Amino acid sequence: MKILVVCGSGLGSSFILELNVKKALEVLGKEAEVTHTDLASAKAEKADIYLGAADIVNELAKDNAIIVSIVNMMNISEIKEKLEPWL
Amino acid sequence: MLTQLLTKDCIQLSNFVQSWQEAIRLAANPLVRQNKIEQRYIEAMIQSIEQYGPYVVITPKVAIPHARPTDGVHALAMSLLRLQKPVFFSPNHPVFLIIVLAATDNASHLQALADLTLVLQDSDQIDSLIACQHEDAIWEKIKQYTTKESTG
Numbered sequence: 001m002k003i004l005v006v007c008g009s010g011l012g013s014s015f016i017l018e019l020n021v022k023k024a025l026e027v028l029g030k031e032a033e034v035t036h037t038d039l040a041s042a043k044a045e046k047a048d049i050y051l052g053a054a055d056i057v058n059e060l061a062k063d064n065a066i067i068v069s070i071v072n073m074m075n076i077s078e079i080k081e082k083l084e085p086w087l
Numbered sequence: 088m089l090t091q092l093l094t095k096d097c098i099q100l101s102n103f104v105q106s107w108q109e110a111i112r113l114a115a116n117p118l119v120r121q122n123k124i125e126q127r128y129i130e131a132m133i134q135s136i137e138q139y140g141p142y143v144v145i146t147p148k149v150a151i152p153h154a155r156p157t158d159g160v161h162a163l164a165m166s167l168l169r170l171q172k173p174v175f176f177s178p179n180h181p182v183f184l185i186i187v188l189a190a191t192d193n194a195s196h197l198q199a200l201a202d203l204t205l206v207l208q209d210s211d212q213i214d215s216l217i218a219c220q221h222e223d224a225i226w227e228k229i230k231q232y233t234t235k236e237s238t239g
């Protein structure tokens with residue numbers, strides 16, 4: 001299972017979100033590979049789940065990929081609830 | 088780490104700004120003055136939000152505008168602007184804290200961002216920063232929030 005966290009530049013928000021995705025996975029007791037990148041690179045990179053702010057991930061029209069959009073990137077509960085059905 | 092980067096001279100307080108663009112310009116001002124970023128970095132941050140939307144509002148009340156190292160960054164840097172009245176990045180995104188991030192590469196700023204998550208993970212801590220009436224108080228609180236975990 002690979003989770004790719006995406007933001008516009010791949011520098012700030014996506015890293016913060018990556019840390020919180022890892023915390024959420026820990027709470028769920030699940031394991032997955034989590035990395036972060038920018039939107040342009042994400043379009044060319046394969047992952048099972050693409051996760052980011054709605055503004056960003058909605059630009060990723062991926063076939064057969066799961067897209068998860070997060071409103072509050074600091075809210076572990078939100079991340080947990082939105083990821084759990086896909087793990 | 089975060090308080091070494093986000094020094095007191097990079098923290099500002101303001102009552103009110105007209106627009107989110109003005110908020111970003113004002114917040115980034117100390118970094119331009121210190122020659123850590125070029126003016127064009129500010130425009131790049133604004134363009135990024137115009138292009139991708141207000142996703143830099145990573146949690147209610149807080150925005151972390153940033154652009155790429157190639158957009159005119161001379162040194163790893165951060166600055167913070169605290170507003171008394173919120174500025175709206177969108178009708179649903181009122182923001183009181185604007186934290187500008189300027190990175191020189193993909194890695195050197197990550198520890199500071201990890202520290203920042205210790206500050207922003209608790210909405211009470213965010214409200215407490217917003218309530219500060221002095222730059223020193225903001226710096227002290229950030230120091231407190233980022234060191235308490237390692238000291239237990």
